[in-house]
Amino acid sequence: MVNSELQPEASVNVSTSAGGRTDSKNGVGGRKRRLVLFQMVMLAAVLGLVWYGFGRYVLAPVQSSAVPQYVGSLRLASHVEGTEALTEINRLHGTSISLQNAFIAEYKAEYGGDHLTVWAGNAGSDPAAADLISRMVKGIERGGTGFTNLRQVKVAGHDVWQADGVGGNFFFYKSSETGDRVIWLTIEGSDSVSLLESAVRVF
Numbered sequence: 001m002v003n004s005e006l007q008p009e010a011s012v013n014v015s016t017s018a019g020g021r022t023d024s025k026n027g028v029g030g031r032k033r034r035l036v037l038f039q040m041v042m043l044a045a046v047l048g049l050v051w052y053g054f055g056r057y058v059l060a061p062v063q064s065s066a067v068p069q070y071v072g073s074l075r076l077a078s079h080v081e082g083t084e085a086l087t088e089i090n091r092l093h094g095t096s097i098s099l100q101n102a103f104i105a106e107y108k109a110e111y112g113g114d115h116l117t118v119w120a121g122n123a124g125s126d127p128a129a130a131d132l133i134s135r136m137v138k139g140i141e142r143g144g145t146g147f148t149n150l151r152q153v154k155v156a157g158h159d160v161w162q163a164d165g166v167g168g169n170f171f172f173y174k175s176s177e178t179g180d181r182v183i184w185l186t187i188e189g190s191d192s193v194s195l196l197e198s199a200v201r202v203f
Helices: 002-059 082-093 126-142 192-202
Strands: 074-081 101-108 115-122 148-155 158-165 168-174 181-188
Touching: 074 082, 082 101, 082 115, 115 192, 126 148, 126 158, 126 168, 126 181, 148 192, 158 192, 168 192, 181 192
Parallel strands: none
Antiparallel strands: 074 101, 101 115, 115 181, 148 158, 158 168, 168 181
């Protein structure tokens, strides 16, 4: 009789003990799951930062120091460089010009109005740039280019060639900042003199 009465108590004790172990296991398991989840979140954050840095500094296009963001009050609206710019310059001239590098930059006023296009080409040396300027002068003087009334003016202490044509005021010169660079400017707006001075100082 004693044994039969004690057996249920033993069963209850065993059952209670097993429940405690289960609760303990559940608690440990929950902590492990939370730890794994935290580690996954941290890993995702680190990978996100790495990907952002890769995209920002590796995949993003490099800002060229040769193309300033502003000329006077005008802001850079678009530009092309390298092979694309060289192809466009050769297309407009209808022949291949010996340039080592080039860029084309377009500047606009914030609310419309003045507009500036800069065509810049590196001839490779100071004499080569001077020779290109000479050929441009002779070509306009021969006629048939769409430009007339060629004359030389002084702008911000630099010698600049000016020509009349359709669609703006046209200027070209050898850059004093970079001796082998030839600059062509197309200026549209009411204050072309001020904008020309700003462009010559920048380029």
